[in-house]
Amino acid sequence: MNKTYYLFAAYTVTWIIHIAYLGTIVRRYSHLKREIEELKKPGVSS
Amino acid sequence: MKRAFPILGVLTAILLSYALYLALVVAPTERTMGDVQRIFYYHVPSAWTAFILFFINFGASVFYLIKRNPAADIVALVTAEVGVVFCTVVLVTGPIWARPVWGIWWTWDMRLTSTLVLWLIYVSYLFLRRFSSSGQTPLLAAALAVLGALCVPFVYFSIWFFRTQHPQPVMGGGGSIDPRMLHVLLINWLAFSCFAYLVCWSRYRLEKLQRDVDHAHALESLLAPRGSVR
Numbered sequence: 001m002n003k004t005y006y007l008f009a010a011y012t013v014t015w016i017i018h019i020a021y022l023g024t025i026v027r028r029y030s031h032l033k034r035e036i037e038e039l040k041k042p043g044v045s046s
Numbered sequence: 047m048k049r050a051f052p053i054l055g056v057l058t059a060i061l062l063s064y065a066l067y068l069a070l071v072v073a074p075t076e077r078t079m080g081d082v083q084r085i086f087y088y089h090v091p092s093a094w095t096a097f098i099l100f101f102i103n104f105g106a107s108v109f110y111l112i113k114r115n116p117a118a119d120i121v122a123l124v125t126a127e128v129g130v131v132f133c134t135v136v137l138v139t140g141p142i143w144a145r146p147v148w149g150i151w152w153t154w155d156m157r158l159t160s161t162l163v164l165w166l167i168y169v170s171y172l173f174l175r176r177f178s179s180s181g182q183t184p185l186l187a188a189a190l191a192v193l194g195a196l197c198v199p200f201v202y203f204s205i206w207f208f209r210t211q212h213p214q215p216v217m218g219g220g221g222s223i224d225p226r227m228l229h230v231l232l233i234n235w236l237a238f239s240c241f242a243y244l245v246c247w248s249r250y251r252l253e254k255l256q257r258d259v260d261h262a263h264a265l266e267s268l269l270a271p272r273g274s275v276r
Contacts, residue, residue, distance in 0.1 A: 003081060006082050006143065007081050007085055010088060010139040014088050014092070014135050014138075018131065018245075036259060039266070
């Protein structure tokens with residue numbers, strides 16, 4: 001295999017890992033936002 | 047503060063793009079390894095960034111053990127999580143570099159094995175934080191983080207103390223490096239450090255918000271009449 005493929009593979013995998021982690025942060029943020037909206041609704045639990 | 051985040055985000059994106067350009071185009075090609083050596087510009091800065099994050103985790107954990115400060119606990123959690131991400135990059139890019147250069151993906155040499163052990167320690171730290179609901183979790187996690195941090199200098203200096211296939215460290219080691227390569231390496235490190243700082247910042251805000259919401263839920267269940275809690 002051409003050695004350059006390894007270079008591009010390494011750079012691509014690096015960014016896949018970082019973007020995947022950023023994706024989990026964004027997903028948790030949107031989940032939390034929904035929870036906050038629920039909490040703000042008057043009389044949800046009463 | 048709210049305005050600073052997008053500005054820093056844009057600046058970091060520009061810096062990362064510039065660092066990528068330097069690594070792929072400007073940095074001289076290494077004589078024996080060729081272009082595959084350029085993996086070094088992502089592998090080494092990721093390792094340095096992970097080590098720094100683990101040291102911040104150590105400092106925050108010690109502070110938490112002494113003062114029981116919740117903010118220090120959040121800093122410890124966040125830096126461990128982002129540190130594991132950077133350490134994962136190190137463990138993935140290393141074998142991708144090793145395959146064409148050494149002819150093997152992995153060898154149980156001291157540097158590689160100790161890095162894997164370090165990664166496993168911090169992954170277990172995150173598992174502890176995620177799945178233990180005891181009130182003592184931050185305390186146990188802080189103790190584990192102190193032990194984990196002891197592993198960091200061992201990983202870095204393992205090249206000095208043991209016979210290993212891994213190249214000598216660029217800083218403080220016996221290896222030498224072309225000044226142009228060093229310049230590209232340092233720019234990439236700066237870019238990844240800024241990126242790590244921004245990720246830690248957003249993760250800190252998320253964790254703080256999560257704790258506030260959990261607190262609100264706890265209050266809600268305390269104040270709600272019986273049988274009406276979701």
